[in-house]
Amino acid sequence: MMQLIADRKDIDFVLHEQFELSQLSRHEKFSDFNKTVIDMIVNEARNLAIKEILPTNSIGDKTGCSYENGRVTMPSEFKAAWYQLEKGEWFAPAQAPEWGGQGIPETLNVATQNYLFGANLSLLMVAGLNHAAGKIIETFGSDRQKKYYLKNLYSGKWSGTMVLTEAESGSNLGDLTTSATKNEDGTYCLSGNKIFISGGDHDMTENIVHLVLARIEGAPKGSRGISLFVAPKFLVNDDGSLSEQNDIVCTGIEEKMGLHGSPTCSMALGSRGKCIGTLIGKENKGLSIMFLMMNKARLMVGSQALSCASSAYLYALDYARNRIQGSVPGESGKKSIAIIQHPDIRRILLTMKMYTEGIRSLLCYIANLEDKKKLTENVADKVRYQNLIDILIPVAKGYVTDRALDVCNMAVQIFGGYGYTTEFPVEQLLRDVRITTIYEGTNGIQAMDLLGRKLFHRKKELYKNLIDEIDITLNRAKATPALEQMAQTLDNALTKLEQVVNKIDPALQDQDVLLSYAFASPFLEVTGDIVMAWMLLWRATIAQDRIENKPRKKELDFYAGQIKSAQFFIGSILPVTLGKMASIITFDGAAIEISDTSFGGK
Ligand SMILES: Cc1cc2nc3c(=O)[nH]c(=O)nc-3n(C[C@H](O)[C@H](O)[C@H](O)COP(=O)(O)OP(=O)(O)OC[C@H]3O[C@@H](n4cnc5c(N)ncnc54)[C@H](O)[C@@H]3O)c2cc1C
Numbered sequence: 001m002m003q004l005i006a007d008r009k010d011i012d013f014v015l016h017e018q019f020e021l022s023q024l025s026r027h028e029k030f031s032d033f034n035k036t037v038i039d040m041i042v043n044e045a046r047n048l049a050i051k052e053i054l055p056t057n058s059i060g061d062k063t064g065c066s067y068e069n070g071r072v073t074m075p076s077e078f079k080a081a082w083y084q085l086e087k088g089e090w091f092a093p094a095q096a097p098e099w100g101g102q103g104i105p106e107t108l109n110v111a112t113q114n115y116l117f118g119a120n121l122s123l124l125m126v127a128g129l130n131h132a133a134g135k136i137i138e139t140f141g142s143d144r145q146k147k148y149y150l151k152n153l154y155s156g157k158w159s160g161t162m163v164l165t166e167a168e169s170g171s172n173l174g175d176l177t178t179s180a181t182k183n184e185d186g187t188y189c190l191s192g193n194k195i196f197i198s199g200g201d202h203d204m205t206e207n208i209v210h211l212v213l214a215r216i217e218g219a220p221k222g223s224r225g226i227s228l229f230v231a232p233k234f235l236v237n238d239d240g241s242l243s244e245q246n247d248i249v250c251t252g253i254e255e256k257m258g259l260h261g262s263p264t265c266s267m268a269l270g271s272r273g274k275c276i277g278t279l280i281g282k283e284n285k286g287l288s289i290m291f292l293m294m295n296k297a298r299l300m301v302g303s304q305a306l307s308c309a310s311s312a313y314l315y316a317l318d319y320a321r322n323r324i325q326g327s328v329p330g331e332s333g334k335k336s337i338a339i340i341q342h343p344d345i346r347r348i349l350l351t352m353k354m355y356t357e358g359i360r361s362l363l364c365y366i367a368n369l370e371d372k373k374k375l376t377e378n379v380a381d382k383v384r385y386q387n388l389i390d391i392l393i394p395v396a397k398g399y400v401t402d403r404a405l406d407v408c409n410m411a412v413q414i415f416g417g418y419g420y421t422t423e424f425p426v427e428q429l430l431r432d433v434r435i436t437t438i439y440e441g442t443n444g445i446q447a448m449d450l451l452g453r454k455l456f457h458r459k460k461e462l463y464k465n466l467i468d469e470i471d472i473t474l475n476r477a478k479a480t481p482a483l484e485q486m487a488q489t490l491d492n493a494l495t496k497l498e499q500v501v502n503k504i505d506p507a508l509q510d511q512d513v514l515l516s517y518a519f520a521s522p523f524l525e526v527t528g529d530i531v532m533a534w535m536l537l538w539r540a541t542i543a544q545d546r547i548e549n550k551p552r553k554k555e556l557d558f559y560a561g562q563i564k565s566a567q568f569f570i571g572s573i574l575p576v577t578l579g580k581m582a583s584i585i586t587f588d589g590a591a592i593e594i595s596d597t598s599f600g601g602k
Contacts, residue, residue, distance in 0.1 A: 004314035005049055005118035005307065009558055011042060011111050014361055017542050019368045021107055027375050030105055038108055044088065045112035052084045053119035060122045060261020061428050065202065067253045072201040072263045078123050082204045085127055086156035090116060092131045099138060099146070100154035106367035110303055114360065118307035121432050122261030125304060126159065126199035132297055133160025133211050137230065140281040140289050148236045149209050159205045163212040163231075163267060164290070165196045171445055173287060174223035178214040178269060180277065190214050190231055190248070190277045191270035196439075200265025201233070201250035208233040210248060212269065212277060213286050220284065228286035229277030231269070247274040258431030294441070295389055298397035299366055301440045305404035306359045308433035312411035312426055313352040319415055319424075320345055339414070348410050354536060354565040355403045361535040362400065366392050384465050391454045391462040392531070398446030398521075399528025401436040408433045447520035450527065456505060463501065467494065470530070473538045482544050482563070483537065486570045490533050493574050496581045497530055503585050518591045519584045526584070529577040533569055540566035 015021045021038055024030040056077040063075045085091060094109040095101025117124045134153035137145050152158040169176040178192025190212055194200075201208065212229045219225030235243040247270050254264040269275040281289050320340035327334045328341065339345045366389055373385040411426040412419035419426050437443045454462055470490075477487035504523065507516045543562035551559065 004311060004318060005054065006046075006114045006310045007314065008042070008046065010357055010360060011114065012039075013539075013542075013558070013562075014364050015042070015107065015111055017546075018361060018539060019107055019364060021105065021368075024105055024107075024371060024375070029103075029375060030371075032103075033105060033108070041093075041104060041108060042112060042115075045090070045115045048084060048088055048090070049115035049119035053081045053116065053123065056081045056123065056261075057120040058425065058428065060120060061258075061432075062260075062422075064260035065253060065263040067250070067263075070201070070249045070251070072203065072250055072253060072265065074202050074204055074263070075261065078120075078261060079204050081120065081123055082127065082156065085116075089155070091127060091156040092134055092154035095131070095134065095138070095154055099134070100151040106370040107364050110299070110363050110367040113300070113303045114307050114310060116307075117304045118311045120261065121304055121307065122259045125259070126202070126204075126262055127156065128300055128304075129162060129199055130154065130156060130158075130160045132162060132293065132300070133209055135296065136211060136228070136280065136289060136293055137209075139292070140228075141230070142278075142280075145230055145278065145280065148240060149230065149232075152207070153209060157205065158207040158209055158232075159199055159202070160209045161197055161199050161211065163194050163197050163200070163210045163269075165194060166192065167195055171442060173213060173226065173290075176213060176215065176226065178212065180214040180216045180227060180229060182216070183276075186278075188214075188216070188229060188277045188279060189270060189273065190229060190275040191273070193251075194267040194269065196254065197265045197267050198262055200263065200267045202263055206234070207236075207242060210267075211280070212248075213290070214269075214277070216283055223287045225284055226286040227283050228280045228289050230280055231275055231277035235276060246276055247272045257434060258428065259435055295393050297440050298393050298446075299363065301436050302359070302363050302396040302400040305401040305433055305436040306356070306363060308429045308436075309352070309359065309404035309407035310356045312408040312429045312433075313349075313356045315424070315426055315429075316352060316411040316414040317349060319418075320349060323416075345414060348414060350564065350568050352407045352410050353561070354569050355407050355532070357539065357562075357565055358532040358535040358569070359400050359403065361539060362392070362531060363396060365535070366396055387462040387465045388469060390457075391450070391466050394446040394450040394454065394524060395528045395531050397440065398437075398443040398450070398524050399531070401433070402443060402525075403528070403532075405430075405433050405437060443524075444521060447524040448517060450524050451504065451508070451516065451520040455501065455523075456508065460501070470494065470534045473534055473541065476541045477537050480541060480544050483540055483566075486537055486540070486566055489570050489574060490530075490537060493530060493533065493578060493581075496578055497526065500526065500581050500584050503587065507587065512587070514592050515587055515589055518589075519587070522580055522584050526577050526580050529573060529580075533566075533574055533577075536562075536566040536569050 022035040025034045059075050059077050066073045089102055092101040093104045094106050097103045130153045134150055137149050153160050166176050180188040180190050182188055210231045212231050213226050215225050216227050231248050235246050237243045249268055250265040251268050252266045321338055323339045324336045325339050369385045369389050373382050408430040412430055415424055415426055418424055474487050474491055477483040504516050539562045543559035546559045
């Protein structure tokens with residue numbers, strides 16, 4: 001079967017037609033990134049992903065990683081793929097060249113991630129932690145920490161981890177108990193047990209840089225008493241060479257539903273009393289540092305989910321074009337047809353297409369805001385871009401991963417019984433994508449973040465900024481006769497969303513706070529639907545413009561497909577969204593009122 005990850009035409013459309021990325025090259029910071037260079041970088045990512053990395057994906061799934069005596073062994077093919085990533089400088093492409101990055105725009109980074117994550121999510125999620133750990137050290141680390149760790153992380157010579165979760169401290173990191181005791185030389189001795197640590201041990205790099213959350217002795221209880229430390233697997237000498245092994249060891253790996261090529265490790269810190277760590281940033285500021293890095297990490301998880309969805313869609317499309325089964329409805333017994341001809345399959349395929357495309361636009365939009373924020377000197381613009389990023393991140397993580405899971409599930413359905421077998425890649429995609437709704441803050445936590453922290457923040461400033469952005473697309477679409485009706489429908493949905501917000505607002509302030517949170521996930525879902533409709537309508541306005549200029553057949557097909565995606569979402573999904581909004585407004589209290597014992601089961 002062909003190896004499929006992402007639709008290049010669609011990536012080009014988003015980069016060049018929706019976000020006009022080469023315009024960034026007018027600014028000195030991105031002056032190298034004209035259209036030719038952008039296309040070249042996407043080509044490189046695509047070639048590397050398809051030729052070198054994708055063949056390792058099912059090997060990782062079937063062989064997995066193995067654990068013995070504190071050591072994790074990866075499939076040998078992964079080491080070769082890691083080396084290719086290192087050679088191509090793919091570990092931190094958007095970071096500063098002085099520290100080993102390539103300085104590419106975030107928008108382009110997200111677009112290339114679609115290929116790389118899609119080629120082997122297990123491997124690339126471990127590799128993605130290099131960037132996350134490096135970014136924390138770059139932003140908050142001391143000169144010494146930067147000197148020893150940063151280039152090694154951004155280059156992929158060493159790897160990075162996030163060591164946060166404990167058995168009794170998952171969503172609520174404020175409960176963690178791993179302790180840190182200060183030594184005379186200013187370092188700390190760490191002691192505790194962590195679970196679920198991605199890449200906690202492996203044999204792809206000579207050292208692993210662990211970023212550990214722990215509580216310094218005497219620190220306040222709860223989230224205000226947590227500090228962040230760097231504790232490498234091998235300690236580092238003053239000249240940068242490796243010293244003895246640190247007392248942080250892997251005690252086992254999880255057997256998981258998916259992501260078999262990614263070692264999810266239990267870690268023991270300080271079982272010999274010698275786990276040495278150095279503080280990053282200030283004492284007791286560990287969680288604030290993590291919060292500051294959260295947007296990027298959550299956007300990355302959205303990107304992982306998109307990669308699975310986009311791959312699942314292309315595999316399902318290819319299969320539907322080739323699988324012959326049944327005949328045209330009403331013509332039973334006549335010529336058998338490809339299943340893509342069946343109305344039900346077409347409906348599923350269009351649903352998959354529209355989510356995949358809408359999600360791709362949304363993630364690139366958020367990345368583009370990061371780029372624009374970096375370039376502008378105007379403080380008000382910087383604040384507005386940050387507001388938009390902040391309110392959209394729960395959507396980019398929570399809504400996006402839920403929809404990506406739906407898309408992968410639909411792919412299995414299109415393959416019929418074969419979709420349930422290991423013969424085709426869609427069952428692995430469905431298993432792999434499942435974790436994206438859980439880690440980096442479960443989707444329930446994302447929903448609470450949107451409702452509790454973002455929606456009513458600064459008198460709804462973030463929300464108003466979002467509505468203003470949607471209005472720009474609405475006004476453009478209303479001025480385009482072919483799209484006017486769709487624009488009006490979305491406008492009506494926005495009015496309804498406002499009613500929902502007005503219902504939740506007073507409820508959150510008084511005794512209905514529990515009830516409000518019972519509707520946090522439905523609220524995230526309707527907000528996500530509105531954002532999807534906006535992205536798809538935005539795409540349609542561009543496509544309609546191009547159609548009016550009579551493009552060639554292949555281009556016309558692509559642009560006509562954009563109009564159909566928007567038409568389908570706004571015509572068939574938004575009415576359901578309106579129903580969901582009506583259900584939120586009823587504020588039915590059953591979920592809160594039901595007693596624990598009335599749930600039954602005993
Ligand atoms: C494959 C994998 C890789 C991982 N990688 C890492 C890693 O590299 N580093 C790391 O530190 N951790 C990692 N994790 C851990 C992951 O981040 C946690 O599993 C996740 O944060 C959820 O914590 P938990 O499993 O303890 O679930 P819990 O916190 O027990 O949550 C259980 C359920 O209760 C809900 N819930 C919990 N609290 C609330 C609340 N206040 N309000 C409403 N609902 C709530 C949750 O949404 C969830 O549905 C990984 C996990 C897996 C499975």
